[in-house]
Amino acid sequence: xxNKRQRYCIVGVGNTAYGHTPGLSQTAxxxxxxxxxxxxxxxxxxxxxxxxxxxxxxxxxxxWAPQIAEALRVKPNIVGTxxxxxATNIGLIQYAISCxxxxxxxxxxxxxxxxxxxxxxxxxxxxxGGDGAVAGLFGTPSSYxxxxxxxxxxYGTTKEQLGHVAMTxxxxxxxxxxxxxxxxxxLDDYLNARWVAEPFGLLDCCPVSDGGAAYIVTTEARAxxxxxxxxxxxxxxxxxxxxxxxRRPDLxxxxxxxxxxxxxxxxxxxxxxVDFCEIYDCFTIVPVITLEEYGFVPRGKAGAFYQEGHTxxxxxxxxxxxxxxxxxxxxxxxxxVCEAVRQLRGECGVRQVKNPAVGxxxxxxxxxxxxxxxxxxxxxxxxx
Amino acid sequence: xxxxxxxxxxxxxxxxxxFPEITELNKPYWDGLAQGEVRLQKCGACGKYQYPAETFCYxxxxxxxxxxxxxxxxxxxxxxxxxQLYHKLLKPFMPYTVAIVQMDEGPRMLAAMLGxxxxxxxxxxxxxxxxxxxxxxxxxxxxxxxx
Numbered sequence: 001x002x003n004k005r006q007r008y009c010i011v012g013v014g015n016t017a018y019g020h021t022p023g024l025s026q027t028a029x030x031x032x033x034x035x036x037x038x039x040x041x042x043x044x045x046x047x048x049x050x051x052x053x054x055x056x057x058x059x060x061x062x063x064w065a066p067q068i069a070e071a072l073r074v075k076p077n078i079v080g081t082x083x084x085x086x087a088t089n090i091g092l093i094q095y096a097i098s099c100x101x102x103x104x105x106x107x108x109x110x111x112x113x114x115x116x117x118x119x120x121x122x123x124x125x126x127x128x129g130g131d132g133a134v135a136g137l138f139g140t141p142s143s144y145x146x147x148x149x150x151x152x153x154x155y156g157t158t159k160e161q162l163g164h165v166a167m168t169x170x171x172x173x174x175x176x177x178x179x180x181x182x183x184x185x186x187l188d189d190y191l192n193a194r195w196v197a198e199p200f201g202l203l204d205c206c207p208v209s210d211g212g213a214a215y216i217v218t219t220e221a222r223a224x225x226x227x228x229x230x231x232x233x234x235x236x237x238x239x240x241x242x243x244x245x246x247r248r249p250d251l252x253x254x255x256x257x258x259x260x261x262x263x264x265x266x267x268x269x270x271x272x273x274v275d276f277c278e279i280y281d282c283f284t285i286v287p288v289i290t291l292e293e294y295g296f297v298p299r300g301k302a303g304a305f306y307q308e309g310h311t312x313x314x315x316x317x318x319x320x321x322x323x324x325x326x327x328x329x330x331x332x333x334x335x336x337v338c339e340a341v342r343q344l345r346g347e348c349g350v351r352q353v354k355n356p357a358v359g360x361x362x363x364x365x366x367x368x369x370x371x372x373x374x375x376x377x378x379x380x381x382x383x384x
Numbered sequence: 385x386x387x388x389x390x391x392x393x394x395x396x397x398x399x400x401x402x403f404p405e406i407t408e409l410n411k412p413y414w415d416g417l418a419q420g421e422v423r424l425q426k427c428g429a430c431g432k433y434q435y436p437a438e439t440f441c442y443x444x445x446x447x448x449x450x451x452x453x454x455x456x457x458x459x460x461x462x463x464x465x466x467x468q469l470y471h472k473l474l475k476p477f478m479p480y481t482v483a484i485v486q487m488d489e490g491p492r493m494l495a496a497m498l499g500x501x502x503x504x505x506x507x508x509x510x511x512x513x514x515x516x517x518x519x520x521x522x523x524x525x526x527x528x529x530x531x
Contacts, residue, residue, distance in 0.1 A: 125470050127402075129494045130404065130436055131403070131404045131436075131494075132494055133402040133403075133404070133471070134399065134402045134403060134404075134496075134523040134524075135482055135494040135495050135496050135525075136466060136474055136477070136480055136482050136496040137482050137494055138466075138470030138471060139468065139470050141468070142464055142466060142468075142470075142482065145464040146462045146463070146464055146482070146484055147462070149462045149463060149464060149506070150461065150462040150506070153462070153506045194467070195465070195467035195468075195479070196467060196468045197464040197465065197466045197467065197468060197482075198464055198465035198467070198479075199464070200464075246461075246462075246484045246492055246494050247491070247492050251461070251462060251484070252462075
């Protein structure tokens with residue numbers, strides 16, 4: 001990444017079981033994920049200078065990162081919880097790098113863990129849009145479905161094409177023993193699934209899942225002393241459409257165009273350098289919007305790109321190689337960073353992308369409200 | 385209000401619990417609906433209409449907002465048909481349509497479209513239809529302009 005004193009790496013990733021984890025508190029899911037990520041890196045809690053978190057969506061507790069620090073029995077120099085919804089997963093990496101650049105520490109853990117399935121899922125079903133309750137607008141799927149309808153109207157994406165997003169990510173999940181949904185689905189399964197909010201049926205929507213995931217960020221110098229090959233943070237970009245979704249001038253666009261532009265510029269790369277993508281796929285329309293806004297394909301063409309198999313393992317641009325939010329786990333995005341790191345290390349077994357050098361992670365949150373992009377690479381990947 | 389359609393043939397018993405908290409800021413809007421008209425804030429400096437209410441203009445920042453009655457007609461910007469029951473009060477209406485309406489005055493509104501005789505489409509012209517809950521409360525829905 002340009003404009004920095006030194007280079008930064010992700011050196012450890014970890015996660016708990018996904019899906020339904022009764023008996024594990026939100027705290028436990030964060031702590032177990034961080035401890036797993038530390039072990040993956042060959043580090044211990046004694047090495048930690050920072051603990052950063054995205055707050056659990058289901059209950060949004062106050063002062064969350066300090067609680068996790070306590071549960072790890074560490075007293076960090078760097079602590080904080082950022083509120084960018086799904087984009088936080090990358091926003092926190094940017095914050096960690098800033099802190100390390102300022103000399104406040106060297107090793108920072110970033111985590112998310114929540115138990116909305118065994119706990120409460122009310123937050124996902126709440127009314128949206130101020131006085132949305134009298135309008136009958138409840139639930140996250142309904143709001144995304146409004147964006148999907150508009151995008152389909154503007155650019156011609158079809159319901160069948162959205163089905164291929166669900167089928168592709170499910171196929172990848174079928175190769176992932178930690179995925180919540182591993183049974184492959186057919187287009188008929190997709191089209192016959194019950195309606196949630198037209199144009200979305202059940203298989204357009206990610207599940208509500210329990211689980212925790214974490215990663216460890218440090219300097220290149222420290223990374224080279226550790227257990228596994230460092231994965232380099234090559235670029236980060238953010239852009240946030242903000243606004244209540246239905247009032248936003250362009251409801252059906254995301255922040256990906258601008259956050260991608262900033263990220264590719266900071267990495268000195270183009271879309272042609274990317275070997276695979278891990279895209280925040282809370283609903284099937286989102287990867288379609290994202291690939292188009294990044295410029296991997298022209299607007300209106302991502303549905304066909306999926307339909308033609310280009311995003312499958314072995315295709316031109318494998319996407320969501322672990323199954324994504326749609327099939328691996330509905331956790332809001334932290335798992336995508338873990339998967340990108342594992343792919344670049346070559347740890348993914350039957351779902352391994354062949355010799356990848358560069359992976360892209362797209363994170364977004366709210367109702368296409370926030371967006372962040374990150375490019376990761378192996379050492380020497382695409383001319384550092 | 386002769387142009388505005390006020391209907392109470394459907395049963396909205398209990399819908400009061402779906403209403404937002406009435407505050408000093410939003411009271412004129414809800415009072416307007418109860419009196420059979422749609423009101424929006426209009427900026428005395430730049431002339432823009434806005435919703436939801438604020439003490440200042442989102443566009444220019446001036447603190448010269450006044451409430452005015454509007455026609456509130458518009459076009460469908462997007463819509464969904466809701467099949468998942470999120471609230472027991474909505475059960476009699478399942479499945480129901482929720483639309484984002486681009487009002488001619490400028491603001492976009494979220495509103496239910498209840499009892500549709502045929503499916504709507506993006507770009508369709510729609511008109512307001514105020515639904516009465518009780519003597520003090522009413523809320524905004526939309527119906528096709530040609531109904």
